[in-house]
Amino acid sequence: METTQKIGEMFDTEAVRAKKMGADMQDEMCLTFWSKSHNERFSRTVVAAFAARLDPTLEELSDLKTAVSEAVTNAIIHAYSDEQGKIELRAELSGRDVIIEIRDYGVGIPDVKKAMEPTYTTRPEWERSGMGFAFMEAFTDELRVDSAPGEGTRIRMKKRIGGT
Amino acid sequence: MAKKKDEIEKKTMRKGADMYQEMLVNSGKEEAEYSVRQQTLLIRFHSDIDHHNAASIRTKADRLITRGGLKNIVFDFEEVHFMDSSGIGMIMGRYKQVIFQGGRIAACGVGHEVDRILTISGLYRVMDKYECVREAVEALNQKTGGR
Numbered sequence: 001m002e003t004t005q006k007i008g009e010m011f012d013t014e015a016v017r018a019k020k021m022g023a024d025m026q027d028e029m030c031l032t033f034w035s036k037s038h039n040e041r042f043s044r045t046v047v048a049a050f051a052a053r054l055d056p057t058l059e060e061l062s063d064l065k066t067a068v069s070e071a072v073t074n075a076i077i078h079a080y081s082d083e084q085g086k087i088e089l090r091a092e093l094s095g096r097d098v099i100i101e102i103r104d105y106g107v108g109i110p111d112v113k114k115a116m117e118p119t120y121t122t123r124p125e126w127e128r129s130g131m132g133f134a135f136m137e138a139f140t141d142e143l144r145v146d147s148a149p150g151e152g153t154r155i156r157m158k159k160r161i162g163g164t
Numbered sequence: 165m166a167k168k169k170d171e172i173e174k175k176t177m178r179k180g181a182d183m184y185q186e187m188l189v190n191s192g193k194e195e196a197e198y199s200v201r202q203q204t205l206l207i208r209f210h211s212d213i214d215h216h217n218a219a220s221i222r223t224k225a226d227r228l229i230t231r232g233g234l235k236n237i238v239f240d241f242e243e244v245h246f247m248d249s250s251g252i253g254m255i256m257g258r259y260k261q262v263i264f265q266g267g268r269i270a271a272c273g274v275g276h277e278v279d280r281i282l283t284i285s286g287l288y289r290v291m292d293k294y295e296c297v298r299e300a301v302e303a304l305n306q307k308t309g310g311r
Contacts, residue, residue: 037214037215037216038216040214040215040216041212041214041216044212044246058276058277059276059280062246062277062280065246066246066248066281069214069246069248070248070249073214073215073248073249073250076215077215127218127222127253127254127256127257128249128250128253129249129250129252129253129256129285130249131249131252131253131285132249134249135248135249135284138284
């Protein structure tokens with residue numbers, strides 16, 4: 001998809017640019033955990049702690065926590081059906097940007113475009129509002145979803161801390 | 165004598181470890197406090213509202229509504245500093261429940277973070293916000309003729 005390709009390029013360019021500038025704020029972390037619902041809160045806390053170094057406002061922190069919560073919750077609910085599987089949370093600080101990647105090795109999304117439609121959900125019986133992706137998009141500057149059946153799902157989000 | 169002491173020590177350590185494990189797994193208090201005010205169920209949340217909590221809130225709330233023949237729900241967000249779309253789904257689900265009986269839902273104690281989520285999700289179209297619990301409960305019981 002053309003749009004996703006452009007976003008991917010943006011990611012790379014920013015990181016390369018930051019390295020060239022010798023940006024002070026360069027850091028990276030990676031965390032792996034089981035697809036258990038108590039890890040939703042855990043992952044929010046971890047990202048908030050990690051992003052704290054950029055001195056975000058409460059609102060920016062809230063945005064990040066919500067976006068991460070949505071992505072991690074999606075993985076926990078959908079990726080592994082009734083079994084447990086691993087979820088990887090990666091976060092990177094690059095200049096004033098926080099780049100977050102949430103990845104699972106589960107069932108994958110057959111139609112990404114459809115999945116991202118607001119209020120679309122494959123679990124209406126669980127009272128899923130279907131707003132997960134809408135929230136992720138609302139609270140981050142860039143969002144990229146890569147997924148295919150049987151190949152897991154990777155969600156990448158980017159947010160600039162401290163204005164444009 | 166020394167051997168017996170060792171054994172006791174080992175047992176205590178193991179028990180301590182088990183208790184600690186249990187504490188970690190079941191970490192925290194109840195996610196919410198439920199009470200009844202005439203025809204209204206009052207839910208006072210004690211922590212974040214996310215997918216992890218939403219299911220048990222849903223179960224308890226529905227049970228109380230059914231058993232008590234309750235009509236309305238007031239959500240008290242005073243202690244809530246985080247809510248995501250799972251919380252929205254839970255509220256929508258409760259709304260669908262009570263509207264069937266001509267009931268209503270309301271929010272109070274809404275802080276900044278929760279307010280943003282409620283606004284963005286459009287939930288204020290079906291739920292009014294009040295300053296405090298008493299106001300909310302009175303308003304709902306009045307409007308739906310609660311007795």
